[in-house]
Amino acid sequence: EVQLVQSGAEVKKPGESLKISCKGSGYSFMSYWIGWVRQMPGKGLEWMGVIYPGDFDTRYSPSVQGQVTISVDKSTSTAYLQWRSLKASDTAMYYCVRRYLGSGSYWYYWGQGTLVSVSS
Amino acid sequence: EIVMTQSPATLSVSPGERATLSCRASQSVSSSLAWYQQKPGQGPRLLIYGASTRATGIPARFSGSGSGTDFSLTISSLQSEDLAVYYCQQYSTWPPWGTFGQGTKVEIK
Numbered sequence: 001e002v003q004l005v006q007s008g009a010e011v012k013k014p015g016e017s018l019k020i021s022c023k024g025s026g027y028s029f030m031s032y033w034i035g036w037v038r039q040m041p042g043k044g045l046e047w048m049g050v051i052y053p054g055d056f057d058t059r060y061s062p063s064v065q066g067q068v069t070i071s072v073d074k075s076t077s078t079a080y081l082q083w084r085s086l087k088a089s090d091t092a093m094y095y096c097v098r099r100y101l102g103s104g105s106y107w108y109y110w111g112q113g114t115l116v117s118v119s120s
Numbered sequence: 121e122i123v124m125t126q127s128p129a130t131l132s133v134s135p136g137e138r139a140t141l142s143c144r145a146s147q148s149v150s151s152s153l154a155w156y157q158q159k160p161g162q163g164p165r166l167l168i169y170g171a172s173t174r175a176t177g178i179p180a181r182f183s184g185s186g187s188g189t190d191f192s193l194t195i196s197s198l199q200s201e202d203l204a205v206y207y208c209q210q211y212s213t214w215p216p217w218g219t220f221g222q223g224t225k226v227e228i229k
Contacts, residue, residue, distance in 0.1 A: 035216065045156075045164065045207055045220040061217045095163055106154045106169040106211050113163045 002026040004034075004096050004111035011117045012086050019082040020114045022096030029077035030054040032098050035107065036070060036081050040092045048094075051079060086118045122146050124208055126221035134229040139195040141224045143208035148188045152212035155184055155193045158223075159204045167206075168193065195226070203228050 007021040022034065036048040049060040053072040060070070069082040079096055093113045100108035123146040133139040143153065151171040156164040166175045168184035171191055181196045195202055208221040 044223045045209075047215075047217045047219065050215060059215045061215075063217075093163075100169075103214070104152070104211070106152075106166065107209070107216075108166050108169075108175070110163050110165075 002098070002109050004098060004109055006094075006096060006111040006114045009115040009117070011119075014085075014087055014118055014120055016086050016118075017082070017084050018086055018116065019080050020094060020116065022079045022081075022111050024077045024079070024098070027098075029072075030074060032102070034072070034079040035097045036079075037095045037097055038064075038092045039095070039113075040089075045095075048081070053077075053079070086116075088118050088120075090116060091118045092116060121218045122149060122210055122213055124210055124219065124221040126206075126208055126224050128224060129222075130225045130227060132227040132229045133195075133198045135200060136197050137229075139198050139202075139226055141193040141206055141208075141226070143186075143191040143193070143221050145189045145191075145210055149210035149212040151187050152210055153184075153186070153191050154209045154211060155182075156207045156209065157202075157204045158207065159201075164207065198226070198228070200228055202226060 003025045005023045030053045033050050035050040038046045047061050048064045049070045051058045051070045071080045095113050096111040097107045098109040099105040125144045127142045153171040155168040158164045172184045183194050205223045205225045207223045
């Protein structure tokens, strides 16, 4: 069974760093793009970026380019979303997602979400 | 970038009545269109893919139709548990930025 299990909720202050995780299981982790989707409070779904674990190919949405870093650890089948300096506007729920199959397929598998709260 | 526009923003429907949600793409996405349901406090769940194919375990009262630029999601007989925000997403382009619609909130009248 394919599963994406995300790390727990975080409460941080502006300027702090943070790295949240998404552990994949039940499939060949290296063979599928993993995406990160942001949902700000009361708002819709917004792509942040995607990464292909097989060759570390990473793409960032223009809206977040330079503000976050997406990475993977193949040895633990885990993808990461990282901030160097959080802002209050980073407060949101973050989901990792995976396509059902390869390219051109719909995004079927979702992590349970990680709530990030940033406040002074 | 293909822009996805959903309407209406909010739909209020009585239990047992039909609810029809619309999603329009700014250019053709063929049948590469998915619908997601997000209940309060939960993450999104895939309902429909390929514009009209129900995902595993999705009740038959949910149906999708359309191709090209105009799509719809119909809930044939609304149940109280269908209270949710519904998002459409096209998956014909890469990378996937900007592929979600803004959502339609379904309220129980």
